[in-house]
Amino acid sequence: MRLGISGKGGVGKTTTSAVLSRTLARRGHRVIAIDCDSDPNLGANIGLGEEGAAKLRPFLDQSGPRRRVPEGLSPTQLLEQYGTPGPDGITILLGAMAEKAGSG
């Protein structure tokens, strides 16, 4: 059950994603919330607080021209290494963060 949430900027994607993720978790599901935005703020919206959200680190390798998942890691391993526990038992993954201008 992999859900992609899309839409124009400012339309309410992140709030919807945050509340939906936690609601599904409260209903007994295992939930992984992935912030795929290079200007991420899902963590803060989900209720980690600004301090908690600032501790999230991106899992995509940003050294190459294309941002890729680290080689050789299964999704489970990747969750163990990069996943951050969030409210209601959800796991939060941060895809990428634009850290350097012009680094692709």
Next chain:
Amino acid sequence: MRDFIERIEKDLPGTFVVADMEAGLEHLSWAGGTLRYVDILLVVVQPTAKVMMTADRTHKLALELGIPRVAFIGNRATGPADVERMEAFAAERGCELLVAIPEDPSVPAADRASRCVLDSAPDCEAVQAIGRLAERLEGMFAPAG
């Protein structure tokens, strides 16, 4: 990212993955498309022409990419006319509007306080609407039998 989304279902079957995408269409138009392996694309719309124009492009790209299912989530509905407009938009594309989330002052208030609206206003209308959305999604993906 695409690889992760593809493989997660085998690794952890039954998990709900909620991928909050970047604004814009890159996640659908890049070679291969980050979102290629989602089971459903939920496009958030508001009852305005600009937002619906983006949603229309998103829908077309999703079809080209082969995403099996596209549905719309209506947001910031101020009344029945807004809901009808968004329902018609979805129906014209052979899709469903899974829920119409009402305009709710609790949402921007939570934003200003850097809190999740689920914590600051757990019973507000927007949270209740997203609860109905969760139920719809469970129903759509419940294992057969």
